[in-house]
Amino acid sequence: MGNIEVGEVLWFKMKFKNSGATAKSKHPYLIVEIDKTLNIVEIAQLSSLKGKEYRAAFKSNKTIYSDNPMESVIYEDSIMQMDNTFKVEYHSELEKYKQTQGKLSKEKLSDAISEYRKYHEENFIEEDRQVYMSQTELGALNTKA
Amino acid sequence: MLSDICVAKYFLDKDINSTEFTKDLIKRNGRKFYEGNARLNKYLHLAQNIYIAKTGKKLIDVDFYAYDNGAVSTNIQANYVVLLDNKNISCDKIPEEEKCFLEKFHKAFRNATIDELIELSHEDVEWQNRSNFYNKEHQKMDSLKFKKQYKKQYEDIVKMLDRV
Numbered sequence: 001m002g003n004i005e006v007g008e009v010l011w012f013k014m015k016f017k018n019s020g021a022t023a024k025s026k027h028p029y030l031i032v033e034i035d036k037t038l039n040i041v042e043i044a045q046l047s048s049l050k051g052k053e054y055r056a057a058f059k060s061n062k063t064i065y066s067d068n069p070m071e072s073v074i075y076e077d078s079i080m081q082m083d084n085t086f087k088v089e090y091h092s093e094l095e096k097y098k099q100t101q102g103k104l105s106k107e108k109l110s111d112a113i114s115e116y117r118k119y120h121e122e123n124f125i126e127e128d129r130q131v132y133m134s135q136t137e138l139g140a141l142n143t144k145a
Numbered sequence: 146m147l148s149d150i151c152v153a154k155y156f157l158d159k160d161i162n163s164t165e166f167t168k169d170l171i172k173r174n175g176r177k178f179y180e181g182n183a184r185l186n187k188y189l190h191l192a193q194n195i196y197i198a199k200t201g202k203k204l205i206d207v208d209f210y211a212y213d214n215g216a217v218s219t220n221i222q223a224n225y226v227v228l229l230d231n232k233n234i235s236c237d238k239i240p241e242e243e244k245c246f247l248e249k250f251h252k253a254f255r256n257a258t259i260d261e262l263i264e265l266s267h268e269d270v271e272w273q274n275r276s277n278f279y280n281k282e283h284q285k286m287d288s289l290k291f292k293k294q295y296k297k298q299y300e301d302i303v304k305m306l307d308r309v
Contacts, residue, residue, distance in 0.1 A: 049305065054265070056301040056302040056304075059298065
């Protein structure tokens with residue numbers, strides 16, 4: 001799985017929940033794990049805090065600052081949502097969803113993944129929020145006008 | 146420490162166009178209430194907790210009660226309409242440090258929906274401990290009981306407020 005790596009950010013539309021809600025626009029997703037056995041990529045949704053700084057107060061959100069050091073994969077201070085699980089089928093075309101270059105800096109990435117895993121160990125993620133999309137589903141959602 | 150009335154008045158005075166604190170009746174968790182009243186009470190509760198996380202001290206001299214839709218200052222809840230209609234309530238000047246904190250808090254939270262504010266209030270472990278009681282005396286919350294936990298829980302928002 002050579003062309004994407006943990007810590008990179010992919011931009012696309014995803015299903016938010018299995019019950020149907022899908023994103024109307026592209027969102028950034030941080031790659032938190034690449035599972036070669038299951039052939040999946042686990043990602044976590046990022047959202048800008050601009051104008052919604054209060055979101056940093058939720059237990060289910062982890063704040064990722066865009067500076068110190070300056071990040072190349074996010075433009076603004078953001079939160080990583082942890083109260084869901086997003087997985088997509090690994091395929092070589094995932095690379096085309098990279099909109100930014102590089103990876104999240106080492107320390108912030110390690111901290112983010114550690115918080116994400118801890119939250120998932122300590123909290124139940126309901127099935128509706130455990131979303132998986134195959135290559136076909138993801139492609140179909142992201143080719144619509 | 147500031148009085149609950151003065152902090153409430155501070156937030157109400159920010160709402161120049163009367164769009165933030167309304168008399169819209171809404172229903173959540175089986176209770177009907179003014180949306181603006183709940184918003185004001187959640188602001189007080191969350192400002193208190195985040196200030197404790199930041200300084201280790203209470204911002205507001207008030208006891209909160211664990212009601213179904215989050216923590217409430219009963220004095221503010223009972224007098225919401227009075228406070229809304231009476232702009233001439235006199236309050237002592239809020240010291241600069243607390244005023245700066247309230248200013249940043251308001252900027253950060255004014256775009257939160259009422260459901261998000263209720264959810265944040267419900268995330269307070271002291272609210273969780275006190276919310277399933279019937280008698281008011283048992284619903285009384287101790288804002289300082291979990292101050293160590295608040296320091297960790299609100300670490301991100303404390304940092305964000307410095308950036309607002």
